[in-house]
Amino acid sequence: MHKKRILVTVLNWGLGHATRSIPIIEELQQHNFEVFIASDGAALELLKKEFPSIKTFELPSYNISYGKTASSFKWKLFTETPGILNAIRLERKKIKDLVTTHHLNGIISDNRFGCRHKNIPSVFITHQLSVLSGNTTYLSSKLHQNYISKFDECWIPDTPGNHNLSGIMGHLKETPANVKYIGPLSRFNKIPQQEKYDYAAILSGPEPQRTMLEEKLLSSFQNSDKKIILVRGIMAENTISSKNRNLKIKNYLTSKALQEVILSSEAIICRSGYSSIMDLAKLEKKAFLIPTPGQYEQEYLARRFKKLGIAPFCKQEDFEISKLKNLEDFPGFSSLDFSVSFGDIFALFKGK
Known part of the structure; x- marks a missing residue:
């Protein structure tokens, strides 16, 4: 039987978006999907090293960078906005081409706004329903929520209750209809290790x-x-x-x-x-x-x-x-008691 083909697209902003995509990719493989990966820069290089047998594609870079001072970060991001919007337009065109040429059945996008397609299920992964930005938090959050609403589903890598990791960022007073909490994502497993x-x-x-x-x-x-x-x-x-x-x-x-x-x-x-x-x-x-x-x-x-x-x-x-x-x-972190069925989460791509 033909395997459903899923494209996982990852934002290249530090390596965090790439590393948290690793367990999603592994789960997709375990659930008999054929996976493709698309990103740029260091994030793409990391994923190539982790999954040398998976076909990868390069996407336009958002080119997000920081200033040397904390106060300059918001202004720098503002000045880079036209470039980011252009990258989003270019990646939408790239996605359209990839869906056609590789007969894709679904897209999972970790924070890449242009990686969706109207004819196949498209999922956005984020831990930020609210985007904290100081005195512009309301505006940045509404803009982000508007982008999220264009996807079929939004997966939050956290738990839905009060005992959670993301706090106010991943939890609104009213949860949007397309939001699912899939539990924290980590590529790691706790096993006994001698202290070095x-x-x-x-x-x-x-x-x-x-x-x-x-x-x-x-x-x-x-x-x-x-x-x-x-x-x-x-x-x-x-x-x-x-x-x-x-x-x-x-x-x-x-x-x-x-x-x-x-x-x-x-x-x-x-x-x-x-x-x-x-x-x-x-x-x-x-x-x-x-x-x-x-x-x-x-x-x-x-x-x-x-x-x-x-x-x-x-x-x-x-x-x-x-x-x-x-x-x-301080005692340190402890794991959250939350489990999720990825078989149910991935049902979106099986036409159920």
């Missing part, structure tokens, strides 16, 4: 802020006697080293290797991006969070988990290694 490191620092997110945090951490770690591993989160060949023998540096790790590093570390130092939060919950880890400057979503999540007594955080500019002592006062 005191801290694993895992970097992610767009430039130049990724590099700025890397430089801050390397400076803080240079004289530490703690066993630390730094995963830079870049798909590059050129490596760097440290004079500190207790510090190991890796550019990038595959899912299996990164899972081992996280599980064999006493605590994790990372951004408070939502994909990282889902991974921390799945593996039930202690974490010190450093939100990306100017990114309201990450600042909200960092404050939320500190207020809930789960994890400490500090601003990037304020980080120093002595602040990690605060980890002693």
Whole structure:
């Protein structure tokens, strides 16, 4: 019998959208779908490494970047809006071509607004029904909800109740009719692991802020006697080293290797991006969070988990290694008791 063909499209903004697509792709394969992948940049490179046998396509880049200061982020995003809208128009044309040439039966889009088609089921994945943007939150949320409404379904990688990860971002007073909660998505599984490191620092997110945090951490770690591993989160060949023998540096790790590093570390130092939060919950880890400057979503999540007594955080500019002592006062993340049938979730693509 002919396998239904599903195209998974992923936003290239840091690596979080790509990593949380991994369990969706694996579930699709297990449910006997033929999967295709489309993205651009580092996200596409990561998915090629994780799924070397899957056919991939390159999509137009949104070219989203940060300023060097927190205050410039919103303005930079505003100035880049025409380019983003043009990329959305171009990817809609590309999707139209791909649906025709490869006889696709469905599309799952992680935050790519133009990746839908009127003739086949199209799904949008996001954890943000509300898009936090300071004094423009109402406007940014309404614009986002308008885009979401054009898809057949919107899947939220969180739980529907009060015991959830995304807080006000993924939960409205009235849930839109096309929204389904599919539970947190993580490529990892918790298995016993011998402790090797005191801290694993895992970097992610767009430039130049990724590099700025890397430089801050390397400076803080240079004289530490703690066993630390730094995963830079870049798909590059050129490596760097440290004079500190207790510090190991890796550019990038595959899912299996990164899972081992996280599980064999006493605590994790990372951004408070939502994909990282889902991974921390799945593996039930202690974490010190450093939100990306100017990114309201990450600042909200960092404050939320500190207020809930789960994890400490500090601003990037304020980080120093002595602040990690605060980890002693927080128990860390725990997994959410929520299960979902992907057979039921994928019924949309089976014409049921």
